[in-house]
Amino acid sequence: MRTQKIALVTGGSRGLGRNMAVSLASKGIDVILTYNSNKQKADEVVAEVRSLGQKAIAYPLNTGKVETFDEFFEQVTSHLQEETGSPNFDFLINNAGTALYASFAETTEEQLDNMINIHYKGVFFLTQKALPFLNDGGRIINISSGLARFSLPGSSGYASMKGAVEVLTRYLAKELGIRKITANVVAPGAIETDFGNGRVRDNKEMNDMVAGVTALGRAGLPDDIGGIVAFLCTDEARWINAQRIEASGGMHI
Numbered sequence: 001m002r003t004q005k006i007a008l009v010t011g012g013s014r015g016l017g018r019n020m021a022v023s024l025a026s027k028g029i030d031v032i033l034t035y036n037s038n039k040q041k042a043d044e045v046v047a048e049v050r051s052l053g054q055k056a057i058a059y060p061l062n063t064g065k066v067e068t069f070d071e072f073f074e075q076v077t078s079h080l081q082e083e084t085g086s087p088n089f090d091f092l093i094n095n096a097g098t099a100l101y102a103s104f105a106e107t108t109e110e111q112l113d114n115m116i117n118i119h120y121k122g123v124f125f126l127t128q129k130a131l132p133f134l135n136d137g138g139r140i141i142n143i144s145s146g147l148a149r150f151s152l153p154g155s156s157g158y159a160s161m162k163g164a165v166e167v168l169t170r171y172l173a174k175e176l177g178i179r180k181i182t183a184n185v186v187a188p189g190a191i192e193t194d195f196g197n198g199r200v201r202d203n204k205e206m207n208d209m210v211a212g213v214t215a216l217g218r219a220g221l222p223d224d225i226g227g228i229v230a231f232l233c234t235d236e237a238r239w240i241n242a243q244r245i246e247a248s249g250g251m252h253i
Contacts, residue, residue, distance in 0.1 A: 006030045006089040007233060008076070010063055010126070011096030013042035015193035016143070019226030020093060021045050025054040027230050032076060032089065034061035034096060055083070063096040063122035064114065069129045077133055088135045091233045094123045094165075095143045099196035104156040112157050119161035124168060137180045141232050142169050144187040144244065150252040162187070166244055173242035182241040186228055189248025191220040215250025224249070 007024045011017040012033025021031045022045070031049050035042035035058055042058035049056035057079060061072050077087035097119055100111055123142060134140075144166050147159035165185070172183035190210040192201035200206055200219050210219040228247055231237055 007091035008032045009093045010034045017095045019222035020229045023226035023230035025049040025052040030055040064117035066125045093141045100158045101154045115157045140183040146189040146248045185244040187246040189251040
């Protein structure tokens with residue numbers, strides 16, 4: 001019986017996803033990661049995970065295109081069957097996503113459809129397609145946002161999808177409990193990454209604003225998030241279920 005744990009991380013080539021992949025590897029977990037278009041960055045993460053002594057492989061995936069999910073899982077499970085003797089894995093981290101900054105009044109149908117496809121339908125159906133291959137006793141971790149709790153102008157479309165994912169997560173916990181699979185949400189606050197064209201990292205005015213409304217007095221860093229996701233994949237976190245864990249340093253409290 002295979003004892004080595006394996007995590008699938010979507011959007012694992014950069015930012016928070018990269019940090020999650022490396023943090024998981026540091027806890028002795030092998031990693032399958034997806035990337036949207038930048039294979040070079042994904043390969044760098046694979047190399048970093050392998051340097052920590054864990055196995056890793058990267059696959060392209062646009063989480064907004066549900067019709068590609070069957071083919072994606074055929075690739076992943078064939079690889080796992082060949083490598084481990086089983087098509088199954090243990091942890092699913094739904095992290096992939098893109099930003100949208102537009103006022104409610106100006107948000108277009110196309111923009112909202114894009115948010116729905118990537119941030120809600122993508123999470124819903126990727127998780128559904130993963131269920132036959134997710135080991136009993138496994139973990140599902142969905143990445144939300146502080147914006148699902150507090151409101152900042154210009155994020156209605158994006159934040160609404162994150163709110164939907166938070167509700168979905170509780171239903172996953174309820175319905176998958178019979179298989180001893182837990183489902184939780186990690187909700188970062190504003191983080192210094194290239195997300196949204198580096199808006200928090202590179203715009204000093206934005207960074208100062210975030211620091212000013214955060215109890216710990218700074219914007220978040222990727223290192224503030226990855227370890228939380230990795231912890232939720234450990235045995236010590238087995239009794240945490242259907243929870244929303246916000247990691248924002250105390251933003252807007």
